[in-house]
Amino acid sequence: MDTMTLTKVAAGLFGAWLILxxxxxxxxEIYHSGLHGEASYVIEVADAGGAEVEDAVPFEEVLASADAASGAKVFKKCSSCHKVEQGANATGPYLYAVVGRNVDAAEGFKYSGALEKVADVWSPENLNSFLTNPKGFAPGTSMGFKGLKKVEDRANVIAYLQSIAN
Incomplete structure (x- = not known):
């Protein structure tokens, strides 16, 4: 096999890759441009009741009855990326005294900028919303965690985070 044949084979492969x-x-571009138009008809269906219904209990009441010891167990999901020692940043910022702290105040941690757009302070309510669905609360955040679905788990984690700062 000579150099010309090798060049032709390489050019064919690279050309096919470029076309792909x-x-x-x-x-x-065509799919995201909106050229495919509107739906020609819409089928109305009755609500099948598949969506989860949030409890009518306010979050403040759930937080008031939260258990910090249970929150420490739930926090193990978070401990692979977050530390609770002050200044000990890991993949995520340290969470020591996070409740009541500014969202971008962990020393030495470079934030993505998404959190600063949606909240100023990590209040229990903001933490609850963030822990429910991080990407939904702060679109563009680099946190890859899917969230905690149970309100009791979120309240317990927040109670745990409040207890370690005291």
Whole structure:
């Protein structure tokens, strides 16, 4: 096999790869451009009751009855990225005295900028919203955690975070 044959094979492979990438790019542009128009008809359906209904109990009441010891157990999910010692940043910022602290106040941690747009202070209510769905609360956040679905778990974690600062 000579150099010319090798060059032709390489050019064929790279050309095919380039055409594939250009086709992918064009397909994404067409799909996201809105050229496909509106739906021609909409089928109305009755609510099947599949959505979860939030409890009518206010979060403040759930937080008042929260257990910090249970929160420490739930916090183990968070401990792979967050530490509770002051100044001990890991993948995420340290959470010592986080309740009541400014959202971007962990010394030495570089924030993504998404949190500063939605909240100023980590109040229990802001923590509750963030822990429910981090990406929903602060779109663009670099936190990859899916969230805590149970309100009791969120309240217990917040009670635990409040207890370690005292």
């Amino acid at each position: 990438l250009m086709g992918k790019f064009a397909a994404e």
